Amino acid sequence: MKKLFAFALAMVMALSLTACGGSSAPTSSSSDSSAEASGASAVSQAVASSEAADGSAGASGKIAVIRQLQNSDHTVQFFAGCVAEGEALGYSVDTFSADGDDVKMQDLMEQALQKDYKIWIISHANEGYQKDLVSRAVAQGIKVVGFDCGGDHVDGVTYTSQDDKSLAKLSLDALIEKAKAKGATEPINIIEINILGMIVPFDTRHAVIEEYEKAGKLKVVDIISPKLGGDTYSDVNTAISTDLTKYPAGQVNGIWAASSAFLDGAVDAINDAGRNEMLISAVDISDTEIQRLVKVPQYICCACVDPYVIGTVDVRLAVLKTLGVETPETYALSAVAVTSDKLTASDTMKTLNKYFPNFGSTEDFNTKEIKDLRAKFAK
Template sequence: MKKRMHIILSAFLILLLAVVSSACGTQDTNADAGEQKSEKKELYSVGPLAGKRVALVMQLNLGTFSAQYISGVKEEVGRFGGQVTVFAADGDLGRMTANLDAAINQKFDAILIDHGTPAALQNGIKKAVSQNIPVVVFDADVKVPGVTVLQQGDKEMATSVLEKLAKDNGGKANIVKIWVAGFAPMERRQVAYKEFLKNNLGIKEVAAFGSATANTALDTQAQMEAVLKKYPNKGDITAVFAAWDEFAKGATRAIEQAGRTEIKVYGIDMSDEDLQMIQNPKGPWVASAAVDPKDIGRVQVRYAYQKLHGDKTPDSVELKSVLVTREELPAEKVTTDTLNKHIKDWGSSQQGIADWMKK
């Protein structure tokens, strides 16, 4: 009898363990399925487009703006299930040409281009198109049939921030312009700048400089320090118009170190580092016009995948910019990821999302 009870008890324990094991196994499986479902929800419905290799060919990979732009590219390619390889030329256009050739020869599925000049890019882009490699360009003034070119609305950005400068100073100011030739977006910003001076006779340019180097912000700081020594008196300089955020950073640091914070800085472009400087209540940088750098990368990728999908894409796309001013920002720290809580239209671009990409 005892033996029989022992057998029954053993069988019951074995059955109980099996049930518990089974329940645990089911719980793990459901958890995995939930995680997979959550992950899948964040992917586009790409099907055969998954696993594509995308080359990002850059003239410069400099500063936090470029870092966040690259982040946007990688994030969006990842949503399609692809991989990104970055080819940075450190400002060397000859190297950029070679990098573009390398991307073509390595048979990347799509090529994204960031800045550059027609002379450096045109032949390589034509070669890529002839091999049916989709190409989407950002801020380079190239015109090749079948290639989509993105730009930020540079004239609009320059005009909006310059109008803010004029308004803040009652239409009268002595300003320093920091700008450099040889970049398509800079050239467009310069057109807006000339038109602004023509229409605002109370705004006078007292100095102008600028160069794009491996240490642009640091070099700008040194150049701005020299300008401040040349114009040492309060009122000699009212404001700085910086046509690139690397210029704005250098000018801001020079003004702070010289104790000349009555001089205000008005910039173009935006990054997390820039936001911290603008939010400083005692700092000179008070406004910047910009497109979310991550959005730029995301939109560029979407058009590349439209091309891979066989969609017809436009020759040119203009990205909508916003003006970010200190008075619109809260006291607590803001990043480009949280800026949309305070600045309408920031970081929420739906440009380039085709119907087939939507769930």
């Protein structure tokens, strides 16, 4: 880019000299003004040509996508949605993962404050630091969208979320219905895998379980909470194995996970114990979960929002803010229940739109302004 600016400056100087006839004295003649206007146009064309050559033509600025959660397929696809939509709208996009570490998350946000980002997409920043760091970003003129963030809201920021109550209800209803079809009666006994107090969505999903318990629909016989920063697989596998010994067949009907990322250890524990009657239901889809739904007979439902679409919508909202378009303070993306009976081994996140129209793409906030920008930067 330094070469680009040097080239542009040289062009300005050369064209100015030509327009003024080599004189250093200023003039105000119409012919000189016309020549200067022509020179400015030539510079713009030259800069555009040079930018096109180095791949940065028309770049609108930089977007930082900073996510607190541990790395997973879900994170990869969320990042992919942000990158694809950001680049389609003329931005360069940098992604950062704190891998579930709040200290690292704060450090990443602090570092981003020192750089020239026009937009932040913040995922799962927690109470205790979200408001402070996002407020500082907004004060610097950065447009911010927060996904599944904790803490108080900051004026001017849109906070998006999955419809977490629907995610919990869809996944729990599927488990209850299937258990009753197999002869169980309410309340259905389940083991819950969740880390309460970790992130807002997990608490919201657990609140639905409490509602169902009060209504007599189900009973949680145990809550398994893997240690933060520990060996999640071993924690879950050991705890589930212990519970399956404690609760013989008929005394517990299934396992529900607040996140499908917890399921590896659970599935292996069920298989090792030969407990084929156990049902599994969870939240959050990915390519891994699609294959698990196909291969594991006990896994009946994964309630979800397409993470790629979440990234897409978050970027659109932030870009609309840069254009001065009014955006909502909050927005919840609709959930769907992906069930094993609809899937084949050849299905992936890219093929789920055969069954669910909102997968892979969305019209949410695909406004005229967004469409015009996409057309402008189309390759």
